[in-house]
Amino acid sequence: MWNRLDEEMIESLFGYNLQNSMKNDEAKSKSPSPSKHILEHKRLQNITILAKALNVTAQQVCDALVQGEGLCLQQLEALVKMVPTKEEEDKLSSYKGDINELCSAEKFVMTMLNIPFAFLRIEAMLYKETFEDEVVHLRKSFSMLEEACNELRSSRLFLKLLEAVLKTGNRMNVGTIRGGARAFKLDTLLKLSDVKGTDGRTTLLHFVVQEIIRSEGIRVSESIMGNINLENKIQNVEEREEDYRRMGLDLVSSLSIELCNVKKTATIDLDVLASSVSNLSNEMAKLKHLVGKDLCVDEKRENFVNCMRSFIGYAEKNIKELREDEGRVLLHVREITEYFHGNVSKEEVNPLRIFVIVRDFLGMLDHVCKELRISKVPSSPNPLAPFR
Numbered sequence: 001m002w003n004r005l006d007e008e009m010i011e012s013l014f015g016y017n018l019q020n021s022m023k024n025d026e027a028k029s030k031s032p033s034p035s036k037h038i039l040e041h042k043r044l045q046n047i048t049i050l051a052k053a054l055n056v057t058a059q060q061v062c063d064a065l066v067q068g069e070g071l072c073l074q075q076l077e078a079l080v081k082m083v084p085t086k087e088e089e090d091k092l093s094s095y096k097g098d099i100n101e102l103c104s105a106e107k108f109v110m111t112m113l114n115i116p117f118a119f120l121r122i123e124a125m126l127y128k129e130t131f132e133d134e135v136v137h138l139r140k141s142f143s144m145l146e147e148a149c150n151e152l153r154s155s156r157l158f159l160k161l162l163e164a165v166l167k168t169g170n171r172m173n174v175g176t177i178r179g180g181a182r183a184f185k186l187d188t189l190l191k192l193s194d195v196k197g198t199d200g201r202t203t204l205l206h207f208v209v210q211e212i213i214r215s216e217g218i219r220v221s222e223s224i225m226g227n228i229n230l231e232n233k234i235q236n237v238e239e240r241e242e243d244y245r246r247m248g249l250d251l252v253s254s255l256s257i258e259l260c261n262v263k264k265t266a267t268i269d270l271d272v273l274a275s276s277v278s279n280l281s282n283e284m285a286k287l288k289h290l291v292g293k294d295l296c297v298d299e300k301r302e303n304f305v306n307c308m309r310s311f312i313g314y315a316e317k318n319i320k321e322l323r324e325d326e327g328r329v330l331l332h333v334r335e336i337t338e339y340f341h342g343n344v345s346k347e348e349v350n351p352l353r354i355f356v357i358v359r360d361f362l363g364m365l366d367h368v369c370k371e372l373r374i375s376k377v378p379s380s381p382n383p384l385a386p387f388r
Contacts (some may be wrong), residue, residue: 065121165189193205
């Protein structure tokens, strides 16, 4: 066994200095302990990231909270994510130690807590910042719903299609208990492609569309050319039929454009719209409580209160108008649904279901029109022959 180590040899060979190692260990033992933490580590990490993204100091944030302005949307959204829980706020407020021993994230939040109702102010400022965009979105959605109702009720071609479906169904069911129907539910439109003729190819939707194309083609031709067009007189039967077909197909193909708001409305969630209007009202109530009751007399002299009071008058007027728009639109939706679908069930999950049905039908109609455009369909001596 060695009684003695050649320290110089070890250092020269392996670059290891025992003396320096001992000094480093002593330095570590004398270095101050890490910063104290009141909040949990993961929470601190999140707040640190958010604080850096703000690109402003805690004092600048406090000044903005007193003024009621001075922070952009992104900064307000980041600050809202910093809102401490009741437990976290109590821990920070009751801390009596040296604030310099805390990490920067905790000091940032503690500085803001010196402002009365700091985070309620932040929420109020965020509400004010996003209010206009939310109102514009809701008004646009309500306007689209009204336009969709008007399009359905006033579309001559759509009503003509429904009439053709009803007549065709009655003709096919003549002599049965289903014959002589005076109306049908719009869900039936989505089943027209399921009914195939005896040739195995022609669907009931194809047949109805071809009949509408011809009748509309004749109507358009007569309205454009009149009965005195000499060129039209010298055309043979096949040429005239092809003209009718072309003009009618162009017209029927344009129905999707005519009912464009119906298609857009099918993607709207009415519950979300109603919830958005309610949220605006609820947030307004919180803001009025903050300004009118939570803040003390001295705090009410701050610019924050003056800034919010001028906004409250404007916002309340807009919320009242949105409530009126919502009620009017819901009434129109109910009326148009009853017009096409009969009595509306109280258990109807989606009040806008009628628009979903029409949108899906328009998709089927577009597909059939594309097929007919690339194929020549000979006229049948018996229009209902494929279904016999």
